[in-house]
Amino acid sequence: MSALFFDIDGTILSDITHEIPESALEALKKAQENGHKTFINTGRTVCSIPPVIKNIPFDGFLCGCGTHLVYGDEVIFHHSIPYERGREIIQSMKNCKVEGFLEGTEDIYYSNRISRLEPVESSRRYMAGLGLGREQAMEETGYEYDKILIYIDEIADGERFFKETGDVLQHIDRLGGVYECIQKGYSKATAIECVKKELHLSDDDIYAFGDSSNDFDMIKAAGHGVIMGKHDPVLEPYAEYITDTVEHDGLYKAMEHYGLI
16 A cells, blocks of 8 residues: 655646546546545645645645644644734734735635735635635634735745744745745655654655645655656755646556556
8 A cells, every 4th residue: 555645736737728637537446446545735725725736535635734634534633823812813914014914724815905906806716615714704714724925026025034933843945926825844854754664664655746836845855756757946856756747647557667557
């Protein structure tokens, strides 16, 4: 038995068609029939996983870059940013004129004002389509969150924000002024380690499939790191195999290459 870990966006779900190729669904089904365990390993918090992904019978969902881990029907680990520190970070965003949104287990939190940056408002519309980000503004209290996505432009003081939050957050450069701010000490790699211990697996039993910079730790930690045909170049030195793009049956080809299906 092996454990297979998959990123969502750009790996299973096409960024172009916004659909999952039939070949990917077939590969996942065959892998499970062959006795392998399949896991989503994503930067998204659990509330924002698209229904099309939730409807696939994965063995587990590892969310929020290693901060919320579900195996079967059981939450085996969860860690949020400490409440008071979380309020201070929100104030730092305001002071540094950093735009973005907070990602929690229960919901996504946006400012109660309209952002000056269209990507933030675009994400707000996307999350609203999932039924998220409408109940409570980030300026309100009484909720916890696990990570942040921020956008740095010429108005924002990104350097100051990184310094003020560096005790709690690791800032992953997603390029184009976008930064994924995840809790220090947690990552897609720590999620893999947790499952590896739970299932008593070795490094050689671990296969990871990803495409972007937030998959770096996951690809590096896996015994077999696979990156998609369209990928962030930072992953290449740590990938064992480069497959085709999502749209051209990349997952199926990679899993066939390794004899998993």
